[in-house]
Amino acid sequence: MTDGAIVCEGLVRIFTAQGVEVQALQGLELRMRTGEMVALVGASGSGKSTLLGILAGLDQPTAGTARVAGHDLVTMKGAERLEYRRRSVGFVWQQSARNLLPYLSAKENIEMVHEVAGVVPRAERAQAGIDLLELLDAGEVADKRPAEMSGGQRQRVSIAVALANRPRVLLADEPTGELDEHTSAEVLAAMETVNRERGVTTLIVTHDAGVSEHVERTVRIRDGRTATETLRSTATDDDGRAVRTAQEYAVLDRAGRMQLPxxxxxxxxxxxxxxxxxxxxxxxxxxxxxxxxxxxxxxxxxxxxxxxxxxxxxxxxxxxxxx
Ligand SMILES: Nc1ncnc2c1ncn2[C@@H]1O[C@H](COP(=O)(O)OP(=O)(O)OP(=O)(O)O)[C@@H](O)[C@H]1O
Incomplete structure (x- = not known):
């Protein structure tokens, strides 16, 4: 797999609304290795969606460094930006209505992305669509339209559609926000499978506490900066049982700055x-x-x-x- 790494250094995004400046990101630091899966958490207004918008190529930072899959998101212009959005990133929104066209079946939604992205050779597209739906455990709804699916099936199909352009990076903004606890766990498990099997670098913005079961790293943003990171690992205890441990760290930037909890x-x-x-x-x-x-x-x-x-x-x- 080619480079799917994410590097943000001192990332700043200032919005100006009616003459008032809002610093949505204030020197944010984030590094993700190719193929890593990370959860991004933080209070409302801390800058999570702003960061995802920049990483998705939908918005541009005011200052700082942002590199994804070998693209410089700060200097990237028109044609490269379009190419980046079509071929390098996949995006899953909270509302499935934003992810899927309502009058197309699951299979046809995937076919449409194949057509626009032009990444998968024509002869391989039908099988690639079936493989994706099966990977997401959604093979049985291949011919159904979104209104005929359950909430969990719609989000699993949304993930399949987001992967149809064979992106290096998958971004998800509250993908389980409209689901109950059990269905959320299924959708997060599906994302974990995709990450493991396809090696797609995956960043999930979520308020879902259950995400900690599925990721080894949780990054917390506070006031537009990366405040803490929680690293999880599985060790074996004296009786041979797997024990999951978690340790929270404050994030220190290159200038030696950190936020106290x-x-x-x-x-x-x-x-x-x-x-x-x-x-x-x-x-x-x-x-x-x-x-x-x-x-x-x-x-x-x-x-x-x-x-x-x-x-x-x-x-x-x-x-x-x-x-
Ligand atoms: N287009 C915009 N114009 C002006 N201010 C904005 C704009 N987008 C975001 N903001 C402001 O930037 C800050 C960060 O917003 P953002 O949506 O990134 O937070 P968030 O952590 O995703 O919040 P939530 O969890 O509620 O979605 C907020 O103060 C918000 O009001």
Missing amino acids: AEFVTELDLRDRVRLTLEPDHVRVAPGGPGRRDTPDAADASDAPKPLTRRAARTSRRDGERS
């Missing part, structure tokens, strides 16, 4: 400025400033500005020298 900020009433201390193996963040907890000792007080503290690291080095 909102609950940490609230718990310690952090605001305005904090004190950073470099310890031997970690960085300590403490409330700072006059009148706050952990203000400098009287012994430290002088007119000279203090640099960020390195005390612990230096102390431990000196201890080492002495011994």
Whole structure:
């Protein structure tokens, strides 16, 4: 499979509406390997749809870097943009009415994409359509129109249609938003199968907590920036049972910036400025400033500005020298 990687660095998207600027993305970082499947979560208004719109080639960033499947989405112009949308990305929306034409059957919806994209040789198209529907466990609705399908079948067919142009990247915006829990799990499992069997890089925007069962990485956006990532892995315990573990990390950008989790900020009433201390193996963040907890000792007080503290690291080095 050719390059299906996604690289966003310092991605900015500013909208101007009635003279007011809205910074939907404020220096977002995201890297995905070819063939990876990642969930993107975040509160309403955090910038998820804006990011998907840019990755889909429907919108352009204001600044920063965005590269997908070898295309530079910042500089990409007319013909390349059209080519990119037709052949490099597949998109699944929450509402199946946006994914499927209502007067065509599942098979015909796929055929139409084959016709427009021109990626699959004509002689192979019929079989390619059947293979896709079977991969998505939707073979039995091949001749049905969307109105004759259940919600889950419609979304599985929508995924098949999104894959008909053999994209390198599949983007999905709340694909299970209109489904019940059981059907959502089936649709997410279908996306996992597609990702595993076809190696398509897959990014799913979702509020669905059940997605954690299907992805090894969840990226959380806050205020237009990548705030945290949760990495999951499966280990084997002493009794030979598979145990799934998850660890949440803050995301550090190339300039060393990161966001503190909102609950940490609230718990310690952090605001305005904090004190950073470099310890031997970690960085300590403490409330700072006059009148706050952990203000400098009287012994430290002088007119000279203090640099960020390195005390612990230096102390431990000196201890080492002495011994
Ligand atoms: N075309 C636009 N014009 C002006 N502001 C916009 C536009 N599109 C998005 N915004 C603003 O950008 C911010 C991010 O919106 P976005 O739709 O990307 O968030 P989201 O995380 O997808 O939210 P939701 O989960 O509700 O879909 C919001 O403040 C939104 O109002």
